[in-house]
Amino acid sequence: MIGLSLYYKVMLGTALLGGMAGVAGTFAVLRKRSLVGDMLAHTALPGVCVAFMVLGTRSMIGLSVGALISGLIAIAMMTVVVRWTRTKEDAAIGIMLSTFFGLGIVLLTDIQHSEHTGNQSGLDSYIFGEPGNMLTSDLITLAAIAVVVLLLVFALFKEFKLVSFDSDFALSQGWPIAWLDYVMMAAVAVVTIVGLPIVGVILMAAMIILPAATARLWTNRLHTMVLLASMFGVAAGVLGTWLGRGLPAGPAIVLVAASIFYLSLLFAPQRGIVSRLWGESQLRIRIAREHMLRSLYEIVETQLPEIPPVKLATLQQYRHWRPWLLKWLLDRCEANELLYETDDAITLTPLGVRRAAEVTKTHRMWELYMLEYAGVAPRQADKAADHVEHMLPESLLLELETKLKEQGRLPTGLDALPESPHALAGDGEHGSSGGPR
Amino acid sequence: MSVPAVEIHDMTVAYQRRPVLWDIDLQVPEGKLVGIVGPNGAGKTTLIKAALGLTPLASGKVEIYGKPYNEQRHLVGYVPQRESVDWDFPVSVRDVVLMGTYGKLGWFRRPGKSERETADRCLEQVGMLPLAKRQIRQLSGGQQQRVFLARALAEDAQVYFLDEPFAGVDAATESAIVELMQTLRSDGKTVFVVHHDLQTVRDYFDHVILLNMRLIACGPVETTFTNDNLQKTYGGRLTILDEAAEAMRQGDSIR
Numbered sequence: 223m224i225g226l227s228l229y230y231k232v233m234l235g236t237a238l239l240g241g242m243a244g245v246a247g248t249f250a251v252l253r254k255r256s257l258v259g260d261m262l263a264h265t266a267l268p269g270v271c272v273a274f275m276v277l278g279t280r281s282m283i284g285l286s287v288g289a290l291i292s293g294l295i296a297i298a299m300m301t302v303v304v305r306w307t308r309t310k311e312d313a314a315i316g317i318m319l320s321t322f323f324g325l326g327i328v329l330l331t332d333i334q335h336s337e338h339t340g341n342q343s344g345l346d347s348y349i350f351g352e353p354g355n356m357l358t359s360d361l362i363t364l365a366a367i368a369v370v371v372l373l374l375v376f377a378l379f380k381e382f383k384l385v386s387f388d389s390d391f392a393l394s395q396g397w398p399i400a401w402l403d404y405v406m407m408a409a410v411a412v413v414t415i416v417g418l419p420i421v422g423v424i425l426m427a428a429m430i431i432l433p434a435a436t437a438r439l440w441t442n443r444l445h446t447m448v449l450l451a452s453m454f455g456v457a458a459g460v461l462g463t464w465l466g467r468g469l470p471a472g473p474a475i476v477l478v479a480a481s482i483f484y485l486s487l488l489f490a491p492q493r494g495i496v497s498r499l500w501g502e503s504q505l506r507i508r509i510a511r512e513h514m515l516r517s518l519y520e521i522v523e524t525q526l527p528e529i530p531p532v533k534l535a536t537l538q539q540y541r542h543w544r545p546w547l548l549k550w551l552l553d554r555c556e557a558n559e560l561l562y563e564t565d566d567a568i569t570l571t572p573l574g575v576r577r578a579a580e581v582t583k584t585h586r587m588w589e590l591y592m593l594e595y596a597g598v599a600p601r602q603a604d605k606a607a608d609h610v611e612h613m614l615p616e617s618l619l620l621e622l623e624t625k626l627k628e629q630g631r632l633p634t635g636l637d638a639l640p641e642s643p644h645a646l647a648g649d650g651e652h653g654s655s656g657g658p659r
Numbered sequence: 660m661s662v663p664a665v666e667i668h669d670m671t672v673a674y675q676r677r678p679v680l681w682d683i684d685l686q687v688p689e690g691k692l693v694g695i696v697g698p699n700g701a702g703k704t705t706l707i708k709a710a711l712g713l714t715p716l717a718s719g720k721v722e723i724y725g726k727p728y729n730e731q732r733h734l735v736g737y738v739p740q741r742e743s744v745d746w747d748f749p750v751s752v753r754d755v756v757l758m759g760t761y762g763k764l765g766w767f768r769r770p771g772k773s774e775r776e777t778a779d780r781c782l783e784q785v786g787m788l789p790l791a792k793r794q795i796r797q798l799s800g801g802q803q804q805r806v807f808l809a810r811a812l813a814e815d816a817q818v819y820f821l822d823e824p825f826a827g828v829d830a831a832t833e834s835a836i837v838e839l840m841q842t843l844r845s846d847g848k849t850v851f852v853v854h855h856d857l858q859t860v861r862d863y864f865d866h867v868i869l870l871n872m873r874l875i876a877c878g879p880v881e882t883t884f885t886n887d888n889l890q891k892t893y894g895g896r897l898t899i900l901d902e903a904a905e906a907m908r909q910g911d912s913i914r
Contacts, residue, residue, distance in 0.1 A: 387750060
């Protein structure tokens with residue numbers, strides 16, 4: 223490790239920091255305490271300055287202790303303010319954060335102007351972060367703390383999970399939830415404090431929040447979330463150092479972490495914006511397709527098993543369609559061999575008839591159900607069924623079918639369909655005189 | 660006569676010095692289904708939370724099978740209100756049910772094969788085994804309630820406290836819960852249920868606790884769930900008690 227060049231030392235250090243920030247941050251985010259990191263980071267600054275004045279050197283451990291003490295004083299003061307006055311927690315956090323940060327800037331300016339002319343202190347790295355100052359001893363401290371945080375989370379994973387999810391239940395089982403909470407928050411605090419000289423007090427909170435929030439988008443399992451969060455943190459550290467040569471390192475690292483977050487927001491499965499939009503448009507297409515098949519079926523229903531061609535104009539009268547959508551749907555169904563198109567008419571194939579019959583059956587079963595059990599008026603049943611039928615899981619359909627069969631509401635036979643309980647749209651010709659076959 | 664399953668002595672509970680339960684005294688024998696009934700703000704949930712040690716007592720004590728609650732935690736199972744947790748938390752149905760086994764597992768030990776089997780058995784009992792791998796966000800209200808019940812079953816307790824298990828659940832879940840309570844009773848368990856629907860009290864419970872900031876009555880449904888007692892429970896708030904509580908709160912904050 224001694225042989226590493228400064229550049230790789232910095233990269234290793236930021237990677238370690240990112241990794242442990244992801245792990246600790248996961249619990250802070252899930253416990254809805256992510257602002258604790260922000261508050262601690264900002265309120266640490268006066269402690270750093272005072273520790274420097276007392277010690278006279280820029281040793282990471284010394285300054286970190288100072289930072290921790292002033293952060294804890296701020297948290298204690300905030301708690302007192304919330305407990306004894308009418309100030310709410312968010313306001314109290316804002317007050318403490320700005321007070322301590324302001325004090326810190328004043329002290330910092332004072333140090334730079336008086337004792338160490340020529341800016342020898344290097345303390346301003348605490349504002350925006352400057353990993354270029356990293357010493358081998360700092361690296362060893364970081365590594366040691368990373369190991370402790372990882373061991374802690376590994377050993378107490380089950381306990382942390384329980385307290386984060388349902389602390390009342392944990393308490394009912396006799397777990398010391400206050401202590402477990404303290405330990406979780408202490409891990410966040412320690413990671414925040416050691417990260418200050420690297421990322422800076424202003425942006426350190428982002429290192430706690432971003433990797434964890436990103437990981438949440440990708441998984442629904444806690445252990446995966448912890449792993450992913452630490453990986454995103456490491457990636458932010460390494461890439462930020464690499465891309466940020468010549469830039470202030472803290473902002474570079476945070477911007478990389480933020481980029482990973484925004485990319486995930488767009489592209490993550492299930493929770494990503496793209497996948498949601500895709501899912502929604504798929505559903506809309508399916509609904510439109512089912513409506514079209516049902517319309518075709520109802521138009522030819524009386525003449526089955528003959529399958530006469532349906533004029534495009536008839537279909538357009540039957541239900542309102544956006545022309546481009548209808549065209550596109552017809553083409554797609556033709557490609558799937560459900561129907562074929564001629565100049566101005568459409569003919570269902572036998573496969574198409576079967577699909578259309580299924581769709582129509584689902585619709586009519588729902589209409590029946592709504593009429594008989596939910597007491598929906600006949601005119602409304604069609605619309606109400608329209609709303610639900612496309613979203614239903616198959617299992618529920620089967621249940622409904624069984625129920626209707628038991629009541630003798632369904633005709634028996636393989637392809638039998640219940641009659642439509644209301645007159646079909648279009649004109650009288652399409653009435654339900656044909657019935658099941 | 661055998662030891663009562665749950666005994667509460669002179670219990671008073673206060674939130675920020677405002678008393679919400681005054682001087683509760685009651686005993687419930689083993690193997691009963693007990694409905695806790697009273698108007699909104701009567702302290703039903705508080706009674707459960709205080710009995711479970713989740714809310715500190717201003718005075719009094721709670722005994723489970725004749726011993727202080729702290730020594731008997733392993734005999735107690737808890738189903739909190741559904742809204743009390745974040746259902747977007749990244750865990751599966753089975754994960755949640757496994758949490759019921761944590762109390763007996765103790766520090767540092769991970770749930771293993773036998774715990775997973777317990778969890779699956781409990782899921783089966785509430786008809787949720789097919790959904791074991793679901794993320795909990797994808798559950799309906801009734802399904803969430805069943806998961807919580809399964810988690811309590813996994814605690815393998817003698818005394819269960821259920822906080823409004825019937826709130827906002829579908830009819831199928833309601834009857835599943837009732838069935839489950841009856842199974843528990845036939846296994847000699849005692850079940851306390853915070854309940855809102857007066858219509859069903861007679862059908863569901865053996866015992867009833869009528870509560871309105873103080874204990875109105877506690878005993879078998881036939882003799883206790885009477886019009887007279889209901890009148891006392893619901894007939895107008897006890898304004899003097901209310902005002903006394905308010906006075907104590909004011910005395911604290913205005914100096």
